[in-house]
Amino acid sequence: MKSNTGKRLLQYALKAKxxxxxxxxMLTIGVAAELAGPFIAKNMIDNHLLAIEQPFYETSASEDAAVYQGKNYKREGLFEPAESKGAEVRILQAGRSFYFVNEPVSTPDGDRSYADGTLTVTRAGEVTGQYAAVPLSAGELFAFYKPEMPSIYQLIVYYMIFLVISVIMEFGKTYWLQSSANKVIQRLRNDVYAHIQRLPVNFFDNLPAGKVVSRVTNxxxxxxxxxxxxxxxxxxGIITIAGVYVALFLLDVRLGLISLFxxxxxxxxxxxxxxxxxRYNTIIRSRLSEINAIINESIQGMSIIRVFRYQKQTKQEFEDLNDDYMKHQNKMLNLNAFTSHNLVNVLRNIAFAVVLWYFGSSVLDGTSIISLGVLYAFVDVLGRLFQPITxxxxxxxxxxxxxxxxxxVFELMDEKGEAVTxxxxxxxxxxxxxxxVSFAYNKDFVLNNISFQASQGQTVALVGHTGSGKSSIINLLFRFYDPQKGKITIDGQNVKELPxxxxxxxMGIVLQDPYLFTGTIASNVSLGDQKITRQQIEKALRDVGAERILAHLPQGFDEPVIEKGSTLSAGQRQLISFARxxxxxxxxxILDEATANIDTETEALIQNALEVLKKGRTTFIIAHRLSTIRSADQILVLHRGRIVEQGAHDELMALQGRYYQMYQLQQGAQSVHTDQAHSTAPEAIRTSSFAGGNA
Structure with a gap:
């Protein structure tokens, strides 16, 4: 799973490659420019600051030459190939002072001391050389350093140039990396949201909305x-570390190999x-998702929570989740505190100890060929290794x-979605x-051998108690689900063969509790469809009688609508849904008991509009109030997933079967005959919840 996640993230990264x-x-250039600093410092130390101890030769040329006691001297490295050299002299340091030795020095390395005009060099307690020497004043010493100054100034200019390049590259790197990252996340979020739009309806039946939101946002x-x-x-870090190791090996291969640990x-x-x-983060992200889910659920059901005094239980449930979330967050904090700076400090101290041990041991046994400039540059570069590691x-x-x-996120995107054509x-x-048609959501069939026909312009009503299968028929018609047996056709075409x-x-639907989106009344009618003009929007609202009901609103059809249209009455929301x-x-x-939540006056207002709305269309009505479907061309009476009665209102009433009993119950009839009351009472009890239930 981890490798698959990494590959998919790489695929998204390549979209902004x-x-x-x-x-x-830019990062590579910036690292190279930054690592040039220690090399410049090494050059300055070894080839200029410490180069004063290299052999000097007397010369007749005054250019690039040091003047001492009326004679010109030039350092060995400053001579042109064809330029002649005079007598050799040396400048050596003993303690904090420098001395002029007017003769060649064969063994300058070792401990040096000066006394009575003689410079003595010893190594391991043995004298390796004694030379006549003269102390140099600060001015005389600077005369020997003066020829080095142009090169030192040049190196400082190079250092500043590389510093500017490093700053520019750092800015460019940061900008482009973050710009690329924003593009990748924009694409990922778009893909996740687009995939959510294609997920089947049953997916949202099993996963709380808060958890889905958490995947898309958090x-x-x-x-x-x-x-x-x-x-x-x-x-x-990786590029800097690679650059640092290249620099370390360029400075000294042995020290570079040692530092590889x-x-x-x-x-x-x-x-x-x-x-x-x-392990901790998996639980943390899961708990955060559950917290979002319970917050979303509590907000949606706040009125029920308060009416039934359920606050204490929901509060305890939230606190339990929050406590578990905090417990694992603290575990992560402990882990981070233990592994962050502690690791870097340990590595840094070990690395410096190893380098200093190696350098010190090589100096003590007299095998050191590492110059002071190399050591300075190596320590500088090695120190830079731990910044990216940190x-x-x-x-x-x-x-x-x-x-x-x-x-x-990818787990959500791997959920099988509906094909988009x-x-x-x-x-x-x-x-x-x-x-x-037979259909089951899981294993148990909720529809069994359903067969009927609905012709163009007909109105088909579906009645039955809660759970009888009314909504399942509508779900199959919309192809939110497909049946396990049988087939459904529209104009003779199998719906499974159509996108x-x-x-x-x-298809259109009007729900018992209509859903409105944030926007305006007009935008909720058109839902942003460019094919629906402003004139069509206003005509639809007028045709359903909304003009009179919504006329008092300050901005009329452009009145703002907040989430779910909570500022509008049930009747107003239903009128907008009809107009849509x-x-x-x-x-x-499809009309899912579309007038159940509307007052009598509003219902009378839209009955005529309903007739206009149904004209020329095949209309399916899920009905709880049987009085509203008396004019239906066909009524299907469902019981436990089967059609037990089928026909027009008058035909079903004449049968005096299940439909007749439900109709009489709703009309408030006491009984038809005394002997029938005893035989039908249990059935009436079983269907009494039908009047106020939902399929």
């Missing part, structure tokens, strides 16, 4: 941290860290959290046939 490559090029934000902070630090220790530490961190180690927590979150189909007539989006394009269905001009219309 141009800017990533530009950032990496988890993708954590993935953003991966690209913006983690990868930036790791890319920078840092790499396996760092890798082992990261592997060990992630072993524990992944950055990488400090990002380990974000790395693991981001990978866990990315895994959760471009294009559309011509508006069909709406002749619907259910042919021996779901094409079928739904010519009318504006889209569907061939098949």
């Amino acid at each position: 141009g800017t990533f490559i530009a950032a990496l090029i 988890d993708t934000e954590a993935v953003k941290d991966l690209f913006v902070a983690v990868l930036s630090n790791f890319f920078s 840092v790499v396996p220790m760092l890798i082992a530490w990261i592997v060990l860290y992630r072993k524990f961190a992944t 950055g990488m180690v400090n990002q380990l927590a974000n790395l693991d959290s981001s990978l866990v979150s990315a895994g959760r 471009d294009g559309s189909m011509p508006r069909y007539k709406g002749n619907v046939v259910f042919d021996d 779901k989006q094409w079928i739904r394009e010519h 269905a009318l504006a889209f001009d569907p061939a098949i219309l």
Whole structure:
């Protein structure tokens, strides 16, 4: 799973590979420019500051020459190839003073001391050379340094140039890396949201909305941290470490090999860290998702919570989740505190101890060929090794959290979605046939051998007690699900052979509790469909009688609507829902007890509009109030997933069966005959919940 997550993140990163490559090029240049500093310092120390102890030769040329007691002297490295050299002299340091030796010195290395005009060189307690020497004043010493100054100034200018390049490259690297990361996360969020739109309806039946929201917001934000902070630090760190080791090997191969022990220790530490961190972060992200879910659920059901005094229980449930979340957060804090700076300090101290031990031992046994400039540059470069290591180690927590979150995001994206087919189909007539259809959500069938026909322009009513299968028939018609047996056809075409989006394009629905989106009344009618003009929106609202009901609003049809339309009455929301269905001009219309929540006055207002709305369309009505479906062309009476009665209102009343009993119950009839009351009472009790229930 982890490797798969990494590969998929890489695939997203490659979608912005141009800017990533530009950032990496800038990063490489910046690292090289930054590491040039120690080499410049090494050059300055070895070839200029300490070069004063190299042999000097008397010369007649005054250019680039030091003047001492009326004679010109030039350092060995400053002579042109064809230039002649005079007598050799040396400048040697003993203690804090420098001395002029007017003769060649064969053994300058060792401990030096000066007394009575003689400079003595000893090594391991034995005198290796004695030379007549004259102390140099500060002015005389500077005369020998003066020829070095132009080169030193030049090196300082180079250092400043590389410093400016490093700053520019650092800015460019940061900008391009973060720009690339933002593009990647934008693409990932778009893909996640687009995939959610394609997920089947049953997916949302099993996963709380808060958990889905958490995946799209919190988890993708954590993935953003991966690209913006983690990868930036790791890319920078890896390239910087590689550059540092190249520099170390260029300075001294043996010291570079010794310093390689840092790499396996760092890798082992990261592997060990992630072993524990992944376990904690998986729980942390899961608990955060559950917290979002319970908050969302509590907000949605706040009125029920307060009416039934359920606050204490929901508060305790939230606190239990929050406590578990905090407990694992503290475990992560302890792990991070133990592994961050402690690791870097240990590695740094070990590395410096090893380098100093090696250098000291080589000096003591007289085998050292490492110059002071090399040692300075090596220590400087080695010190720079731990800055990127610190950055990488400090990002380990974000790395693991981001990978866990990315895994959760990709897990959501791996859920099988509905195929999206471009294009559309011509508006069909709406002749619907259910042919021996049986359907189960899980194992138990909720519809058994359902067969009926609905012709264009007909109104088909579905009645029955809660759980009888009314909503399941509508779900199959919308192809939210497909039946296990039988087939459904529209105008003779099997719906399984048609793309779901094409079928739904010519369907409309009005729910008992209509859903409105944030926007305006007009935007809730058109739902942003450019094919629906402003004139069509206003006409649809007028046709359903909304003009009179909504006329008192300050901005009329442009009145703002907040989430779910909570500032509007149930009747106003229902009118807008009717207007939406009318504006889209569907061939098949579903009314899910569309007038159940509307007062008598508003219901009377829209009854005529309903007749206009149903004209020429195949209309399915899920009915609880049987008085509203008396004019239906066909009534299907469902019981336990089967059609037990079928016909028009008068025909079913004449049968005096289940439909007749439910109708009489709703009309308030006491009984038809005394002997029938005893035989039908149990049945009446079983169906009494039908009047106020939902399918």
